[in-house]
Amino acid sequence: MKLLEYQAKQQFAAAGIPVPAGRLARTPAEAAAAARVLGRVAVKAQVPIGGRGKAGGIAVVETPDDAEREAARILAMDIRGYPVRSVWCETGLEIDSELYLGITLDRDRRRMAIIFSAAGGMEIEQVAEEAPEKIAKLWPDPFVGPQAFEVREMVFAALRHAPQLRAQVLAVQVASLTQKLYSLAVSLDAMTCEINPLVLTPDGQLIAADGKLEVDENAHYRHRALALELAQDATGDDGRTGDDPFEVEAERRGLTYVHLDGDVGVIGNGAGLVMNTLDLVKQHGGDPADFLDVGGGASAEKVRNSLEMVLLDPRVRGVFINIFGGITRGDEVATGVIAARDQLRITKPLVVRMTGTREEEGRALLEEAGITPAISATEAAQKIVALTRDSA
Amino acid sequence: MSVLVDSKSRVLVQGITGREGAFHTEQMRAHGTNVVAGVSPGKGGQDANGVPIFDTVAEAVTATGADVSGIFVPPPFAADAIMESAACGIALTVCITEGIPVHDMIRARAFVERARTLLLGPNCPGLVTPGQCKVGIIPNHINIPGPVGIVGRSGTLTYEVIQGLGQAGMGQTTSVGIGGDPVLGLTFSDVLALFAADSQTRAVVMIGEIGGADEETGAEFIRSSGFDKPVVAFISGRTAPPGKRMGHAGAIISGNSGTAQSKIDALTAAGADIADTIEEVVRLVGERLGARAL
Numbered sequence: 001m002k003l004l005e006y007q008a009k010q011q012f013a014a015a016g017i018p019v020p021a022g023r024l025a026r027t028p029a030e031a032a033a034a035a036r037v038l039g040r041v042a043v044k045a046q047v048p049i050g051g052r053g054k055a056g057g058i059a060v061v062e063t064p065d066d067a068e069r070e071a072a073r074i075l076a077m078d079i080r081g082y083p084v085r086s087v088w089c090e091t092g093l094e095i096d097s098e099l100y101l102g103i104t105l106d107r108d109r110r111r112m113a114i115i116f117s118a119a120g121g122m123e124i125e126q127v128a129e130e131a132p133e134k135i136a137k138l139w140p141d142p143f144v145g146p147q148a149f150e151v152r153e154m155v156f157a158a159l160r161h162a163p164q165l166r167a168q169v170l171a172v173q174v175a176s177l178t179q180k181l182y183s184l185a186v187s188l189d190a191m192t193c194e195i196n197p198l199v200l201t202p203d204g205q206l207i208a209a210d211g212k213l214e215v216d217e218n219a220h221y222r223h224r225a226l227a228l229e230l231a232q233d234a235t236g237d238d239g240r241t242g243d244d245p246f247e248v249e250a251e252r253r254g255l256t257y258v259h260l261d262g263d264v265g266v267i268g269n270g271a272g273l274v275m276n277t278l279d280l281v282k283q284h285g286g287d288p289a290d291f292l293d294v295g296g297g298a299s300a301e302k303v304r305n306s307l308e309m310v311l312l313d314p315r316v317r318g319v320f321i322n323i324f325g326g327i328t329r330g331d332e333v334a335t336g337v338i339a340a341r342d343q344l345r346i347t348k349p350l351v352v353r354m355t356g357t358r359e360e361e362g363r364a365l366l367e368e369a370g371i372t373p374a375i376s377a378t379e380a381a382q383k384i385v386a387l388t389r390d391s392a
Numbered sequence: 393m394s395v396l397v398d399s400k401s402r403v404l405v406q407g408i409t410g411r412e413g414a415f416h417t418e419q420m421r422a423h424g425t426n427v428v429a430g431v432s433p434g435k436g437g438q439d440a441n442g443v444p445i446f447d448t449v450a451e452a453v454t455a456t457g458a459d460v461s462g463i464f465v466p467p468p469f470a471a472d473a474i475m476e477s478a479a480c481g482i483a484l485t486v487c488i489t490e491g492i493p494v495h496d497m498i499r500a501r502a503f504v505e506r507a508r509t510l511l512l513g514p515n516c517p518g519l520v521t522p523g524q525c526k527v528g529i530i531p532n533h534i535n536i537p538g539p540v541g542i543v544g545r546s547g548t549l550t551y552e553v554i555q556g557l558g559q560a561g562m563g564q565t566t567s568v569g570i571g572g573d574p575v576l577g578l579t580f581s582d583v584l585a586l587f588a589a590d591s592q593t594r595a596v597v598m599i600g601e602i603g604g605a606d607e608e609t610g611a612e613f614i615r616s617s618g619f620d621k622p623v624v625a626f627i628s629g630r631t632a633p634p635g636k637r638m639g640h641a642g643a644i645i646s647g648n649s650g651t652a653q654s655k656i657d658a659l660t661a662a663g664a665d666i667a668d669t670i671e672e673v674v675r676l677v678g679e680r681l682g683a684r685a686l
Contacts, residue, residue: 105494105574105575107574107575107604107605108604108605108609110497110498110501110502110575110576111498111502112495112498141502142495142498142499142502143499143502143503186495189493189494189495191494216493216494216495218467218491218492218493218494219493219494219495219496221468222493258633258636258637258638260633268548269548270546270547270548270549271546271572271601271638272544272545272546272547272548272549272550272572272599272601272628272629273546273547273548273549273552273628274638275546275601275602275628275629275632275638276546276549276552276628276629276670278629278631278632279628279629279630279631280669282631283668283669288631291632291636291638293638295490296490296529296547297411297412324531324548324551324552324555325531326517326529326530326531326547326548326551327412327416327488327517327529355555356531356534356548356551357419357531377552377670378669378670378671
């Protein structure tokens with residue numbers, strides 16, 4: 001779950017992190033009204049990706065008329081596949097410096113990393129590549145969170161290359177901000193929680209001028225109210241029309257699905273095995289249409305649902321179902337495949353490769369229903385590629 | 393010999409009364425595992441097909457001397473179950489549960505480290521020392537004893553390799569599935585170190601996938617530790633598009649990191665043989681074992 005900028009800022013504000021005054025506008029008239037209240041504003045496209053400024057999705061305007069005109073222009077845009085549904089109109093800031101403060105999962109350290117840099121306003125990955133000495137990190141103890149001394153160390157380390165900034169004063173401010181941001185990240189189960197740029201104003205205040213917040217999918221059950229609020233708030237519908245429609249549908253069905261470009265449908269259990277199935281289809285000259293992992297312990301209904309999902313893409317010429325049962329049971333899979341074939345009257349070729357837990361029961365069910373299961377994945381890959389080529 | 397578990401392991405199952413816990417406890421026992429206790433809060437005093445059930449891990453350990461735990465509890469309670477096991481001094485905790493929130497796992501892993509115990513997983517298939525002890529969900533019939541150590545990130549691909557080797561007559565000392573989550577317990581390097589010290593393991597298969605840098609770290613371990621057993625490596629996701637999360641939370645190519653090529657390069661540089669298919673894994677392992685026998 002990726003929050004839009006204004007949604008992230010609402011969370012920041014609630015956590016006591018200063019943000020500029022702003023208003024959401026879904027129409028040009030609302031943008032004009034916002035500018036009448038706020039004065040000179042930045043009109044910013046609300047899409048869940050970076051690089052909005054470069055794409056022309058941000059405009060600074062002096063008058064309500066200009067706000068209306070620019071909002072009309074931006075609301076008509078589509079930024080890398082994401083139609084702009086709303087703009088955030090926000091008072092401009094006096095800027096002394098642009099800093100960076102972010103929290104993200106560091107999988108190598110198995111902890112969250114807090115990252116600080118005086119080089120804000122650009123992608124932190126780019127700073128890391130071009131001037132790694134300008135970045136300082138800290139990996140807080142998950143039981144006590146970031147301590148003030150650690151944050152001071154981080155800030156002093158990062159500011160060694162920015163002598164114009166008063167590190168002593170900033171360290172105290174950043175420590176307080178870091179603790180607030182960290183608490184927010186933990187309470188929201190954030191995978192990423194980033195303020196970029198963190199603006200230092202000429203009068204010495206730190207204000208979050210842009211924000212990025214992404215919530216861990218595994219923790220959605222703890223944030224249902226937020227998810228609901230966001231979905232409604234975002235666009236009036238589910239706010240995901242910029243995404244691939246098949247992937248949106250799969251998410252609605254609760255399936256782990258990635259849409260690809262080819263015509264061979266792929267379903268399997270276990271991410272590694274499904275990836276290997278894609279590799280096998282490619283090795284044998286086919287082109288996978290999707291990645292669909294039914295996961296561990298899939299029920300017959302989930303298998304049926306998956307097959308239906310994969311066949312929604314009209315380009316799919318046939319489906320390769322590759323199951324190695326551990327926690328997943330062969331008879332459940334077979335029941336699901338047969339139910340889908342009968343209910344949906346599937347005539348496209350289905351190649352099922354099944355082995356592992358309850359494989360004999362599963363294979364017997366399939367054979368009884370007239371589907372010949374394959375034993376080896378390689379053999380099955382050759383078969384589905386041949387069958388889907390024939391029907392081309 | 394074997395690594396981590398053997399016929400002396402006394403196994404406890406957390407979540408023994410759930411659908412998966414109950415089914416796989418029986419599967420584990422059918423493979424010869426000595427399951428001494430189950431834990432299911434509120435169901436203490438009952439039994440599961442003769443296995444005594446306790447309300448807490450502490451009680452189960454006191455009563456039965458359990459030293460390995462397998463966790464089959466749902467994601468919202470799994471991190472707590474891991475910490476309960478570690479707090480009770482269980483030497484090896486194996487967490488099968490998929491879908492545990494990352495922040496929960498960061499805390500649970502730090503907790504396990506402090507308790508100086510080992511964690512395998514989560515979101516993993518567990519491990520098996522054929523004929524002696526299985527903790528987890530690896531299908532029983534494919535495991536036969538032999539000289540190969542297997543360590544894999546993907547559960548089902550690990551099964552493929554176990555089966556492929558078995559059909560060619562090559563069994564395993566121990567097969568270990570480390571799991572596909574971004575925050576996990578034992579890593580490739582940890583398990584490789586165990587295989588290095590196990591005199592009966594004569595070759596190792598490493599099954600990796602895109603995402604993260606664990607395979608690269610494993611390769612670095614092979615290089616720097618003077619690992620002297622042949623390693624055959626297989627990496628899945630070679631045709632996966634960048635930026636897409638392929639099922640496992642950890643399986644994603646971000647920017648230039650986590651690509652199959654980077655892993656293959658690191659492992660090749662460390663002297664591992666790279667297999668393009670499961671069939672090739674089997675062939676290469678056969679060659680290496682044969683060459684050693686001569």
